[in-house]
Amino acid sequence: MRKGSKLNSILTGSCPRCQNESMYLDKNLVHLNSVLKMHEKCRNCGLRYQIEPSFFFGAMYVSYxxxxxxxxxxxxxxxxxxxxxxxxxxxxxxxxxxxxxxxxLRLSRNIYINMFISYDPKAAIKEI
Incomplete structure (x- = not known):
């Protein structure tokens, strides 16, 4: 998978804009109590993962x-x-x-956020 593709962001769970950081606090899927716990925003590009309140309710349709x-x-x-x-x-x-x-569960969230946010090579270089 090459960096910049939506498939890369979906499969790795990385920030859809810069793809430099994982969106999730815990990468281990075995820890069921923290499987959906996410960072509030990307430390590299500043993207807020929850774009609007209840944003990831739409991921339920993808999950279905x-x-x-x-x-x-x-x-x-x-x-x-x-x-x-x-x-x-x-x-x-x-x-x-x-x-x-x-x-x-994670895959559905990754797909859903990648439907709305695209890779930005300028954000990938930018360090905050």
Whole structure:
């Protein structure tokens, strides 16, 4: 991934404007109590991550789409490739969604903020 691409910012969770700093206080996804705790703003470019009050409520819609996609993929893999029963396939969907929960939460926030903020090479150089 090259710096400056939205994909880089989405997958790394870095600031969408400068891509020099992580948006999250704790990069470890295993710490479930701090999975969504974010810095207030980027220390490099000064971008406020919560652009408006309740900004990340919109990420719930992105999260819904991601969860549906992952659920469909889990069902297809379980039912068609492993020839599981319907009941086993639904258990597989639930298990996969529980395991991927923290990843999908962050990914949905990363996608949502990157829908509104673009990379700025001038901000990447600027040090505050």
């Amino acid at each position: 789409g991601l969860n549906v996609g992952v659920g469909i993929a889990a069902f297809i893999i379980s039912y068609l490739f492993f020839d599981s029963s319907i009941e086993t396939s639904f258990i597989a969907i639930i298990a996969v969604l529980i395991i991927l929960f923290p990843i999908l």
